[in-house]
Amino acid sequence: MDLHVYNTLILSDLHLGAETSHAREATRVLKENRFQRLILLGDIFADLNLARLTKDHWKFLGYIRKLSNPKRNIEVVWVEGNHDHGLANIMSHLVGVRVYEDYAWEYGGLRNIAIHGHQFDGFQVNKVKVSRWGTSLYLRLQKLDLKGNPIARLIDRLNTRWLRMSAKVAAGALEYGRHHGAQRVFCGHTHEAIEVEQDGIQYYNSGGWVDSRLTYLTVDEQGVQIHEYRERADDRDSGEERGETDSALADFADEAGLLEDVEYESIGR
Numbered sequence: 001m002d003l004h005v006y007n008t009l010i011l012s013d014l015h016l017g018a019e020t021s022h023a024r025e026a027t028r029v030l031k032e033n034r035f036q037r038l039i040l041l042g043d044i045f046a047d048l049n050l051a052r053l054t055k056d057h058w059k060f061l062g063y064i065r066k067l068s069n070p071k072r073n074i075e076v077v078w079v080e081g082n083h084d085h086g087l088a089n090i091m092s093h094l095v096g097v098r099v100y101e102d103y104a105w106e107y108g109g110l111r112n113i114a115i116h117g118h119q120f121d122g123f124q125v126n127k128v129k130v131s132r133w134g135t136s137l138y139l140r141l142q143k144l145d146l147k148g149n150p151i152a153r154l155i156d157r158l159n160t161r162w163l164r165m166s167a168k169v170a171a172g173a174l175e176y177g178r179h180h181g182a183q184r185v186f187c188g189h190t191h192e193a194i195e196v197e198q199d200g201i202q203y204y205n206s207g208g209w210v211d212s213r214l215t216y217l218t219v220d221e222q223g224v225q226i227h228e229y230r231e232r233a234d235d236r237d238s239g240e241e242r243g244e245t246d247s248a249l250a251d252f253a254d255e256a257g258l259l260e261d262v263e264y265e266s267i268g269r
């Protein structure tokens with residue numbers, strides 16, 4: 001295990017509840033790194049339906065709950081995304097983390113801002129429902145992987161839209177940083193990990209955990225780094241099945257000490 005302690009680790013767009021969510025791998029990243037601050041940069045959930053969460057999804061949440069224990073002395077921050085907007089409040093009680101629309105911190109003499117990024121994607125803000133449907137369709141199509149077929153061409157077109165959105169979010173974020181006197185702006189939302197520097201402002205996107213590239217960011221005295229998670233032999237054999245959710249929820253509640261909470265009865269049933 002790497003004993004290096006990062007100032008901040010940032011991950012976004014895990015889309016818990018989606019079949020393509022790599023919750024197990026994301027949990028590993030959190031367990032195998034040390035950091036003083038964790039920023040969950042939005043769209044940790046795919047939607048408001050907690051019944052879709054698998055055992056691995058609940059385990060991720062259970063681990064967040066553990067990390068947020070004051071004894072650990074780690075600041076865990078949840079920045080709301082467009083998919084987990086509205087759910088964030090409930091989750092702040094369930095996993096014990098504070099929820100922000102955007103989050104700013106000073107480090108190494110620099111002002112850093114973390115904001116999910118949908119704020120800079122006009123289409124998304126004005127047509128939330130269409131866009132949500134579009135996203136879940138995209139995620140589903142991606143699993144098919146059919147070459148030379150009309151669906152594959154549609155995926156290519158959607159990908160092109162994604163790249164355009166990625167540039168749009170970068171431009172909006174850089175402008176936002178300039179306006180708020182920040183030297184670094186961090187976003188998620190586009191599922192594409194990139195870094196861009198313009199006029200002394202650095203923009204970083206943390207990518208996501210639903211596509212083939214699984215990425216996260218770290219901040220330390222060396223600067224900001226984009227990391228790619230490398231798949232391991234035992235990643236595929238998680239033995240997870242939908243339908244185990246009731247016992248997984250019980251495990252989560254047990255580990256997190258939620259069984260003593262009154263709210264337990266009203267969650268996920």
Ligand SMILES: [Mn+2]
Nearest residue numbers: 043081082189
């Ligand atoms: Mn988003």
